[in-house]
Amino acid sequence: MAKTQVNVRMTDxxxxxxxxxxxxxxxxxxxxxxxxxxxxxxxxxxxxxxxAREVIVGYGDLIEELAAxx
Numbered sequence: 001m002a003k004t005q006v007n008v009r010m011t012d013x014x015x016x017x018x019x020x021x022x023x024x025x026x027x028x029x030x031x032x033x034x035x036x037x038x039x040x041x042x043x044x045x046x047x048x049x050x051x052a053r054e055v056i057v058g059y060g061d062l063i064e065e066l067a068a069x070x
Contacts, residue, residue: 008033 010018022032056063 018033019029022029025032027035
């Protein structure tokens, strides 16, 4: 997979926290940050899918009715 370089600005304190967290997990800082971004986005996707499930369960019959009447 191709990699893209991204420059990020953060406070010295935050940067040190990130370095220490990566070190504790025995992983490169780049991998640690990539993992955080992926985890954050996966959470958004899961919340979206759960909301969609709720709409389908709650309004599925109405949606089917409207689709059939077209």
